[in-house]
Amino acid sequence: MPTHERPLRKLGFLTIGLFDPADPARGHESTLRLVELGERLGFDSAWVRHRHLQYGISSPVAVLAAATQRTSRIRLGTAVIPVGWENPLRLAEDLATVDLLSGGRLNPGVSVGRPGHWEQVSGALYPDTAEAEDFGYRRVSRLLGFLRGEPATDFSGVEGIEVYSDQVQPVSPGLADRLWYGGGSLRSARWAGEQGLGLLTSNVVRAEESEDFAEIQRSQIAAFRAHHPLGARARVSQGLVVIPTDGATADQRARYHEYARARTPRTTAPQGPARVMFARDLVGTSAEIAERLYAHAAFREVDEAVFALPFTFGHEDYVQILTDIATSLAPLLGWKPAPEA
Incomplete structure (x- = not known):
């Protein structure tokens, strides 16, 4: 087995939180049970993927609020x-609330850009301000400022019996x-670095200088x-x-290999005008996956x-997948489970 110059220090997992529209409660409960399992297995973090107008978790902050009351150690x-779907001030309130409920375990990851299917959804999301909305980096900068305590208003003090903060x-x-900032381009990577954020990389990038994903x-x-x-x-996390x-x-095993096989064609060349590239899914024994990760140029640069x-x-x-990751794969990458709380 090859060795890794940066032993894996932090291990997390990400779930989309799918549910049956006829029984959405069961899908949300499944996600919470996976977070609980992750804590028992020693994972350092559990992450929820955001989905709007789909049959996946649309409100991860609310789901993680529930997770804070069912876990004690794992970061969320x-x-x-x-953030194109969010008001930065309101989002800052929600994130701070959940962070306090968790005892300081929340790790918010954000991204910028127009909401998907913009032409179809803009009338419902921003019926009066669609053309005036800023979907660039400034939207994250506003969120960051509010989280840092920058004034949100020029008014504070007492009005009658009500006390107001600025x-x-x-x-x-x-x-x-x-x-954290989720980026897949050189511009986003540079901007996230300039802001002092963490960088969340995934299985999606833009082919700007090469067509080799790694x-x-x-x-970046x-x-x-x-x-x-x-x-x-600076902290970087890889998310293959x-x-x-x-x-x-x-x-x-048969279903897993068929899943990866069906998704492989999209990994062979850049897709669409944005030249988006996808990483191949890694399916196999832990020893086989570890060897492929050690050969991955980007994985060799991270320890999370x-x-x-x-x-x-x-x-x-x-x-089964989470159990094998924690007990078989991650130890081959140099990771050790977090101690029990």
């Missing part, structure tokens, strides 16, 4: 909240320092750290889809990973 993240309330010290991602990590105040110590099969049944659970599988499939 969003990967990512598209800062977003509640205040959760340190939360702004735990904000090399593209490696160059280098650009991020070159612009970050902490330089080489990883499906170990050590404890899988024959039926599970948030492995993404695949779409459309069942709860028991996710239990």
Whole structure:
């Protein structure tokens, strides 16, 4: 087995939180049970993917609020909240509230850009202000400022029996320092570094300088750290889809390999005008996956990973995958489980 210059220090997982529209409560409960399982297995973090107008979790902050009351140690993240759907002031209030409920365990991940299917959804989302909305980096800058305690108004003090603050309330010290940015381009990587944020990389990048996924991602990590105040110590997390099969049944292994096979064509070349590239899903034994990760140029640059659970599988499939990641794959990468609380 090859060795890794940066032993894996932090291990997390990401779930989309799918549900049956006829029974959405069960899907949300499944997500919470996976977070609880992650804590028992020693994972350092659990992350929820954001989905609007789909049959996946639309309100990860609310789901993580519930998770704060069912866990005590594992860090809780969003990967990512598209802030184009959000009012930064209101989002800051929600994030600070959940962070306090968690005892300082929240790790918000955000991204910018127009909401998907903009022409169809803008009338419902911003019926009066669609053309005036700013969907660029300034929207995250506003959120970051509010989390840091910058004034949200020029009014404070007492009015009658009501007391007002000029800062977003509640205040959760340190939360702004735990904000992550989900980026897949050189421009986003540089901007996130300049803001002092963490960088969440995923299985999606823009092919700007190469058509080799690992090399593209490696160059983005280098650009991020070159612009970050902490330089080489700036936090980067990699989020590939990883499906170990050590404890899988024959039926599970067949379904996992078919899932990856069906998604492979999109990984062979840049897709669309934006030249989007996707990483291949990693399916196999833990030893096989570890070897492929050690050969991945970007993985060799990080010591944190948030492995993404695949779409459309069942709860028991996710239990097997998470168990194999924590007990078989991650130890081969140098990771040690977090101690029990």
